[in-house]
Amino acid sequence: MTVTWMGCGSATSSGSTSRKLTPGSTSEEEEHRALIAQRKLRRMLSNRESARRSRLRKQKHMQDLTAQVGRLRKENGQILVALDATAQLYAGVEAENTVLRAQAEELSARLTSLNEIAYCYLVEMEGGSSMVANEVGIHGGCYCPAIL
Incomplete structure (x- = not known):
């Protein structure tokens, strides 16, 4: 019986390394298959554990995001x-x-009116002197109902 061993234990007829199995080497073949099966099982278990850890990380991330959404809301x-x-x-x-502002406008208007009245009284007290009018900066006559 002729079997060719390749990297992962598959048998082909065109491989470079050939072994002739003797009746005692059947146990070697079984050991090799057992070793390959053991490696495959370890890899499968490792992948399963890695996938479990990945799911746990994803679940924790989702919980963190959900909590963050609650805090932000x-x-x-x-x-x-x-x-x-x-x-x-x-x-x-x-x-x-x-x-x-309305009160300020009203008070400003009242102040202007009172200044005009005060000017008229000042002009009247000075006897209509133009000197007072020039000092105050107002020219022309004024109408003061209280004076008339």
């Missing part, structure tokens, strides 16, 4: 609440500013 909710509170505060400040 919670944080997003808190940010939205803070944003809403800030928007309400801004609207209140804006309304207050509008009122204050």
